[in-house]
Amino acid sequence: MNSEMEEFMENLHKPQMEETPYEKAFKLALLNSRKSSVIGILLIGFPAIVLFVAIGQAIFNFNILDKAFNNITSHLSLTLRAIIFFILTVGFPIIAVALNMLSITFFNYNRQQKEFNLTFKIRWWNILITLAGGILAAFFLLHLIADSLAGK
Amino acid sequence: MNLNEEKILIDKAKTDPYTFGxxxxxxxxQIFSYVFRRVGNYEIARDITSETFLKAFIKINSFKWQGISISAWFYRIATNEINQFLRAKKYRPSYFHELFSSMPQLTNASNEDTIKERIEQEEQQDQDFIHVQQQLKLLPVKYQEVITLKYFGNKSTNEISVILSKKVGTIKSLLSRGLEKLKKLL
Known part of the structure; x- marks a missing residue:
């Protein structure tokens, strides 16, 4: 009884598959996902560490950040040190803000309706880092402006 | 690809993502065909296949070579995902959703709709297949699994026993009873 059924199942014509554009697109996204997550962690993690150490430094009055920076850049000229300090404290958080904003922002142009749609995806982790990065960059930028106005 | 070549590729894929490619x-x-023939919906089959490869990619370091093709592992992940889809009212591939939900270009790839329509239309033309597929869904999952792996995935009894982690004897008896039940429904 089953051999008949087995034969029927074996000879049953099944839908055949072909390569889809999705298959290639997904492969690219899949293989790059590890790389993207490492870059994401670096860009999100570094400003976050700087932020926590900066807050800790302000509250508990220790100088880890200053000392580390001075030790690493002691052999460089003052101008170069200022540029590096600016990049680390303002540039990096701004890059993190930009990347995190881009990862939750989507643009779409609807030709039929002649509409340009801008969508923000609610992903709290990205929003939190964007806010933290923005606060950090603003804090150091305002601090630098205040210092230059005071003529330090 | 023979087993030796596959073993070398798996070892390399643990450190090099492009070898996983x-x-x-x-x-x-193979996996997409198996999933599509079982669920009969292009989008769901696509999501389940994506989740399968994403999970495999993330967990490739924990894969232990036992002299059996890695395809058995892919089929096992896919089968679990299909079962999850059948159990849940709304299937949500968690890894896929977490990592790729922000990439509209994946689902809006050009020609995607045309190919989807063509595959689904072709399936509609296979009336016998559609009928078998619909009746198969009425059977308990344990029968669906073995029948689809055997006849839609073209797997041998030994391969099915590896994929489902069940004894060969159990697979044979599930197949026999499953086919009997299916025949009554057809």
Whole structure:
């Protein structure tokens, strides 16, 4: 009884598959996902560490950040040190803000309706880092402006 | 691809993502066909296949070579995902959703709709297949699994026993009873 059924199942014509554009697109996204997550962690993690150490430094009055920076850049000229300090404290958080904003922002142009749609995806982790990065960059930028106005 | 070549590729894929791409290219169509023939919906089959390869990619370091093709592992992940889809009212591929939900270009790829329509239309033309597929869904999952792996995935009894982690004897008896039940429904 089953051999008949087995034969029927074996000879049953099944839908055949072909390569889809999705298959290639997904492969690219899949293989790059590890790389993207490492870059994401670096860009999100570094400003976050700087932020926590900066807050800790302000509250508990220790100088880890200053000392580390001075030790690493002691052999460089003052101008170069200022540029590096600016990049680390303002540039990096701004890059993190930009990347995190881009990862939750989507643009779409609807030709039929002649509409340009801008969508923000609610992903709290990205929003939190964007806010933290923005606060950090603003804090150091305002601090630098205040210092230059005071003529330090 | 023979087993030795596959073993070398798996070892390399643990450190080099692009080597995983070779395994992906080799097995994607097989897994997608198996999933599509079982669920009968292009989008769901696509999501389940994506989740399968994503999970495999993330967990490749924990894969232990036992002299059996990695395809058995892919089929096992895919089968679990299908079962999850059948159990849940709304299937949500968690890894896929977490990592790729922000990439509209994946689902809006050009020609995607045309190909989807063509595959689904072709399936509609296979009336016998559609009928078998619908009746199969009425059977308990344990029968669905073995029948689809055997006849839609073209797997041998030994391979099915590896994929489902069940004894060969159990697979044979599930197949026999499953076919009997299916025959009554047809």
């Amino acid at each position: 070779i395994l992906y290219d080799f097995y994607y169509k």
